[in-house]
Amino acid sequence: MRLAVAVLLPVLAAVGQEPSHWPLISGYRWELTAPGTAAPIVFEVSRRTADEASIASSSPAGRSTITFKTSTSRLDLSSIDFGYGLLALPPGLVYFDFSCS
Numbered sequence: 067m068r069l070a071v072a073v074l075l076p077v078l079a080a081v082g083q084e085p086s087h088w089p090l091i092s093g094y095r096w097e098l099t100a101p102g103t104a105a106p107i108v109f110e111v112s113r114r115t116a117d118e119a120s121i122a123s124s125s126p127a128g129r130s131t132i133t134f135k136t137s138t139s140r141l142d143l144s145s146i147d148f149g150y151g152l153l154a155l156p157p158g159l160v161y162f163d164f165s166c167s
Contacts, residue, residue: 090114092111093111095109095110097109105125107123118136120133129149132147133145140161141160141161
């Protein structure tokens with residue numbers, strides 16, 4: 067889990083930036099490798115709309131897709147799929163809020 071947080075921090079850090087600097091662009095990809103592991107952990111923005119971004123991940127442990135509702139100051143989790151079907155989440159489930167101090 068620490069690895070996933072480390073990968074998503076650059077994404078979260080840019081939420082308040084202008085859209086031209088937004089890293090949640092479809093196709094944007096992070097690949098993590100570690101000595102002694104056969105396969106990397108890969109995160110990729112698989113879908114992007116005006117108000118949502120889906121990040122697909124694959125690792126030796128499996129695949130998942132997390133969808134975020136986006137705004138200039140926060141990310142809300144809207145759904146998660148661990149490969150067993152879509153898990154819908156309640157509206158307004160805050161993942162990260164940059165407007166809080």
